[in-house]
Amino acid sequence: MRTIELNKRQEQILQIVKGDGPITGEQIAEKLDLTRATLRPDLAILTMAGYLEARPRVGYFYTGKTSSQLIAEKLRKLKVRDFQSIPVVVNTNVSVYDAICTMFLEDVGTLFVVDESAVLVGVLSRKDLLRASIGKQELTSVPVNIIMTRMPNITICRKEDYIIDVAITLIEKQIDALPVVKETEKGFEVIGRVTKTNMTSILVNLTEDEIL
Amino acid sequence: MRTIELNKRQEQILQIVKGDGPITGEQIAEKLDLTRATLRPDLAILTMAGYLEARPRVGYFYTGKTSSQLIAEKLRKLKVRDFQSIPVVVNTNVSVYDAICTMFLEDVGTLFVVDESAVLVGVLSRKDLLRASIGKQELTSVPVNIIMTRMPNITICRKEDYIIDVAITLIEKQIDALPVVKETEKGFEVIGRVTKTNMTSILVNLTEDEIL
Structure with a gap:
């Protein structure tokens, strides 16, 4: 393209x-006060570009495609695997206090909670941790599995999913990140994360690189 | 376009x-084992499309513009004013506890702190509030002005700024939102906010609407 x-x-x-x-080339020429021959290259270009279609004995008609639509078609093909970040995980028995510290140390907005088989069992957002922190409990004694969002309420994605579907999910569900998972015998293994930061970077890349 | x-x-x-x-039409034709006449329409289209430029007595040369670059040019023209959200503000003397409650009630990730003249004096992110919540102090007795990021360390933007510059700032400074401000006699008045959620929405809109 x-x-x-x-x-x-x-x-x-x-x-x-x-x-x-639909309208014939001759009728178009008439409206523009030009000859059919003069219009020929223009009609050829418009047809090649996909704006017009020509049907024998019918004439030219408008296909309705715009540049934005054509851009959209390409943007819709971007895959999670090409933009995902590294996930940060904690164990189910870690305290809320330690989870908050991990979040600061790793500088992420979302932690994924895994069991002893490294299978995804929960998600902790900054919002979840903040909610816990204004509760009455001692943060060092509450394990994360008490406050985390747990399966089957976790929205996941896979590396072959489309970036744009993830973006729509983040907006609709009002969440900051999705885990990228791989199916194993025991459940979902977390292999990446996709965040609104990734989406912001993609927007920036669109103006800098040639990712389309 | x-x-x-x-x-x-x-x-x-x-x-x-x-x-x-630079290379002449005849030389191109030779390389392709075709006649100059056969190539004429193709060269015309490539020149019209902006890929090639033709100079008399020099020949054709490549302009280096790709569709991605042309898309980028348009994306770079989007302004903050068309995508900003409504800001949520709290007063400087509000407690950290109340600020956290406001954040949940209003369902935002960033609060802006204003003084009695409604002038911007601070910013509170979820991260700031979370950091405060693992401290030793009682959240109901600490006012937000103790923990907020304050001027001049606040990164601001204006409604006539480019969205893409804000996106770059969000990534580089690792922050979730910028206040959109208007200059008044007393200082900056907060009139909006731009977040990574807005950026994610723009990405989705690119595949749905015709915002370019």
């Missing part, structure tokens, strides 16, 4: 076909 | 000009 800037006449043709299509 | 899909021959021409440009 490449980008092209249409000239004024091509834009006029698009408008005519949008309004009056 | 519109998008066009190049055919195989056009891609070949691009590669030739990229490698050997």
Whole structure:
């Protein structure tokens, strides 16, 4: 996919076909007070670019595709595996206090809780830890498994999922991160995380690199 | 700007000009074992699309612009004002405990602290509040102005700033939100906030709407 800037006449043709299509090349030429021959290269370009389609004995009609739609089509193909970050995990019997310290040490916003087989059993967000911290309990004596979000309420994703589906999930469920998991015999193993920070980076990359 | 899909021959021409440009149409034709006349429409399209430039007595050369770059140019034009959210503010003398409650009630990740003239004096992130909550002090008796990030260490933005600059700042400074401010006689008034959630939404919108 490449980008092209249409000239004024091509834009006029698009408008005519949008309004009056299907319409023959001769009718378009008439409306523009030009000859069919003059229009030929413009019509060829518009057809090649996917804006117009030509059908024998019918004429030209507008396909309705815009550059934004074509960009969208590419953005929708980005996969989790190419943008995921490293996950930070804690054990189920760790205290809320230690989990908070791990969060600061590792500088992440979400921790994943795993059992002794390294299987995902819970998620701890800053919000979960903050809620616990204004409770009455002593943070050093409460284990994280009391306050964590647990399976099956954890939203997960896989490395072959689409980034855009994860972005939609983060927005809709109002969460900051999803674990990227791999199915094993014992359950889900956590192999990555995708966060709103990753999404912000993708947006920045779109203006810097050629990730599309 | 519109998008066009190049055919195989056009891609070949691009590669030739990229490698050997400036190069004349005749030389390109020779390399492809075709006549100059056969190539004419392809060269016309590549020139129109902005990939190649033609200079009399010099030949064709590659401009180096790709569709990603053209997308980037548009993305770089998005302004804060079109994507900002409503800010949630608390007063300087509110307790850390009450600030945490406000954060939950309003369901935001960042609070802005204002003085009696409604001027921005501080920022409270979930991280700040979490750090305070594992301290030794009683949360109901510590005012937020003890723990908040204060001016001049607050990174701000204005509604006419570019979204992409805010995104870069969020990543580089590892923060979740920036206040959108308006300059008044007394200082900065908070009129909005821009968060990583906004950035995630923009990414989703790119695949749904036509915000470019």
